[in-house]
Amino acid sequence: xxxxxxxxxxxxxxxxxxxxxxxxxxxxxxxxxxxxxxxxxxxxxxxxxxxxxxxxxxxxxxxxxxxxxxxxxxxxxxxxxxxxxxxxxxxxxxxxxxxxxxxxxxxxxxxxxxxxxxxxxxxxxxxxxxxxxxxxxxxxxxxxxxxxxxxxxxxxxxxxxxxxxxxxxxxxxxxxxxxxxxxxxxxxxxxxxxxxxxxxxxxxxxxxxxxxxxxxxxxxxxxxxxxxxxxxxxxxxxxxxxxxxxxxxxxxxxxxxxxxxxxxxxxxxxxxxxxxxxxxxxxxxxxxxxxxxxxxxxxx
Amino acid sequence: xxxxxxxxxxxxxxxxxxxxxxxxxxxxxxxxxxxxxxxxxxxxxxxxxxxxxxxxxxxxxxxxxxxxxxxxxxxxxxxxxxxxxxxxxxxxxxxxxxxxxxxxxxxxxxxxxxxxxxxxxxxxxxxxxxxxxxxxxxxxxxxxxxxxxxxxxxxxxxxxxxxxxxxxxxxxxxxxxxxxxxxxxxxxxxxxxxxxxxxxxxxxxxxxxxxxxxxxxxxxxxxxxxxxxxxxxxxxxxxxxxxxxxxxxxxxxxxxxxxxxxxxxxxxxxxxxxxxxxxxxxxxxxxxxxxxxxxxxxxx
Numbered sequence: 051x052x053x054x055x056x057x058x059x060x061x062x063x064x065x066x067x068x069x070x071x072x073x074x075x076x077x078x079x080x081x082x083x084x085x086x087x088x089x090x091x092x093x094x095x096x097x098x099x100x101x102x103x104x105x106x107x108x109x110x111x112x113x114x115x116x117x118x119x120x121x122x123x124x125x126x127x128x129x130x131x132x133x134x135x136x137x138x139x140x141x142x143x144x145x146x147x148x149x150x151x152x153x154x155x156x157x158x159x160x161x162x163x164x165x166x167x168x169x170x171x172x173x174x175x176x177x178x179x180x181x182x183x184x185x186x187x188x189x190x191x192x193x194x195x196x197x198x199x200x201x202x203x204x205x206x207x208x209x210x211x212x213x214x215x216x217x218x219x220x221x222x223x224x225x226x227x228x229x230x231x232x233x234x235x236x237x238x239x240x241x242x243x244x245x246x247x248x249x250x251x252x253x254x255x256x257x258x259x260x261x262x263x264x265x266x267x268x269x270x271x272x273x274x275x276x277x278x279x280x281x282x283x284x285x286x287x288x289x290x291x292x293x294x295x296x297x298x299x300x301x302x303x304x305x306x307x308x309x310x311x312x313x314x315x316x317x318x319x320x321x322x323x324x325x326x327x328x329x330x331x332x333x334x335x336x337x338x339x340x341x342x343x344x345x346x347x348x349x350x
Numbered sequence: 351x352x353x354x355x356x357x358x359x360x361x362x363x364x365x366x367x368x369x370x371x372x373x374x375x376x377x378x379x380x381x382x383x384x385x386x387x388x389x390x391x392x393x394x395x396x397x398x399x400x401x402x403x404x405x406x407x408x409x410x411x412x413x414x415x416x417x418x419x420x421x422x423x424x425x426x427x428x429x430x431x432x433x434x435x436x437x438x439x440x441x442x443x444x445x446x447x448x449x450x451x452x453x454x455x456x457x458x459x460x461x462x463x464x465x466x467x468x469x470x471x472x473x474x475x476x477x478x479x480x481x482x483x484x485x486x487x488x489x490x491x492x493x494x495x496x497x498x499x500x501x502x503x504x505x506x507x508x509x510x511x512x513x514x515x516x517x518x519x520x521x522x523x524x525x526x527x528x529x530x531x532x533x534x535x536x537x538x539x540x541x542x543x544x545x546x547x548x549x550x551x552x553x554x555x556x557x558x559x560x561x562x563x564x565x566x567x568x569x570x571x572x573x574x575x576x577x578x579x580x581x582x583x584x585x586x587x588x589x590x591x592x593x594x595x596x597x598x599x600x601x602x603x604x605x606x607x608x609x610x611x612x613x614x615x616x617x618x619x620x621x622x623x624x625x626x627x628x629x630x631x632x633x634x635x636x637x638x639x640x641x642x643x644x645x646x647x648x649x650x
Contacts, residue, residue, distance in 0.1 A: 275624075283614055324573060
């Protein structure tokens with residue numbers, strides 16, 4: 051039984067075994083979103099605000115915030131975006147950057163216990179990121195690769211994750227504050243990527259006994275009907291022991307797969323959340339509107 | 351590695367470990383379909399023919415055929431329906447009745463190796479059904495309940511399944527010709543039904559080493575957005591080892607959950623089937639038309 055608590059100033063959520071699955075909204079990320087990237091670079095965060103509200107309305111339990119824009123002042127933008135999002139919602143945030151200075155800037159303005167995304171098993175990274183995580187009493191996403199790269203052997207990735215958890219302890223960070231990302235590769239490129247991820251998630255849950263998360267939509271990169279693959283993967287990963295994912299709550303398949311898996315794993319007593327969600331009229335506002343537009347487009 | 355081969359006069363399919371998941375179309379069944387029941391009773395099988403064509407167009411690998419109509423001559427109707435369906439398609443059939451005389455009438459006209467649905471662990475049933483299965487060299491669906499009823503303990507249901515496989519051997523029927531139905535109960539009524547089914551499927555696959563099937567949509571009986579629960583359940587059940595299901599291939603969630611699980615379990619090399627299915631325009635004809643109508647209705 052491992053609980054990872056993250057929170058804002060006003061609200062805490064728990065990622066944990068036997069807990070309902072946690073969806074970390076993936077939308078606030080300029081990667082591959084030219085308009086958003088241009089707006090964020092100019093300090094126009096209106097779309098960020100809309101994405102935050104939409105994902106929360108659609109059922110996100112936390113929000114990932116990423117400001118990775120080429121040639122932009124990522125630390126400043128990330129800090130500004132975090133302050134903006136925290137000014138409109140008490141939903142906990144996942145501070146997402148590959149640049150340590152940006153993680154630091156984000157942590158310095160963040161109110162509450164953040165989830166830092168991410169640290170790898172590379173020693174230089176560990177020595178830069180872990181002290182920040184400890185200083186701000188945050189939790190951290192640990193990606194199971196290291197100096198040797200990303201192994202296609204889930205057992206090698208397990209050993210990397212194990213070492214990150216051990217190194218975290220050296221910095222005074224408890225295992226329950228390390229959420230391991232098994233690193234999901236596109237099944238269209240690596241045919242065994244699904245089996246690798248599911249096997250690794252199971253070992254992380256049963257042997258290392260840590261919480262897990264992943265960028266779920268990576269699994270379907272390059273394939274048609276991506277949401278179909280993403281949904282199947284999420285349900286199977288939850289069955290393997292995954293306790294959270296960075297995903298798009300505006301996609302019906304993501305909601306069905308995760309809330310449905312909670313029902314089937316016995317984490318939705320009397321199916322109360324499922325019935326409430328689907329008996330009531332759909333959430334209104336941009337979240338629902340965009341969800342429907344995307345659904346229609348996918349089915350057109 | 352257990353392969354269950356069923357077939358028509360012209361075509362064989364294999365239900366097996368490491369094989370692509372087998373969808374047995376559930377639509378040719380008057381239960382809860384008043385119009386179809388009335389038509390079948392009058393000998394009008396036009397809707398049966400349309401349901402057969404639609405399910406095959408939507409990707410069914412086999413078709414379940416049920417003629418359970420109150421106060422009707424079920425053996426005659428079932429035999430007529432089987433002859434009609436076999437006259438228009440070489441897709442293998444699952445002969446579905448709780449009445450032994452109907453199973454017998456169906457087997458007598460069936461061309462090929464049928465899947466008989468079903469026999470329970472009740473001794474009287476075993477002694478009536480198993481000789482028929484053996485005589486016609488068919489395969490049989492074994493439902494894991496007996497004189498004591500349906501246990502909520504998956505380990506008790508496992509022992510019932512084990513005994514049916516042993517009794518089948520007494521009648522000269524090989525274990526590979528017994529496909530066990532773990533008996534999926536509605537999770538809305540029995541909150542642990544999902545966990546029970548998943549645990550039992552895993553034991554049937556890893557310990558008894560038999561193929562499995564189930565009426566997948568039972569899991570969502572009484573809940574809203576049933577297809578969402580059905581899809582999550584199918585992906586999780588395939589991950590647990592389930593190798594076939596009686597389900598509705600016209601429902602997008604069923605297709606996504608099963609073809610998606612095949613992709614993620616490494617049973618769709620290079621994702622070729624997935625890409626072919628979703629890159630091409632949707633199947634034309636009634637199957638596609640009805641699938642779309644149902645999709646819209648569910649989302650209305």
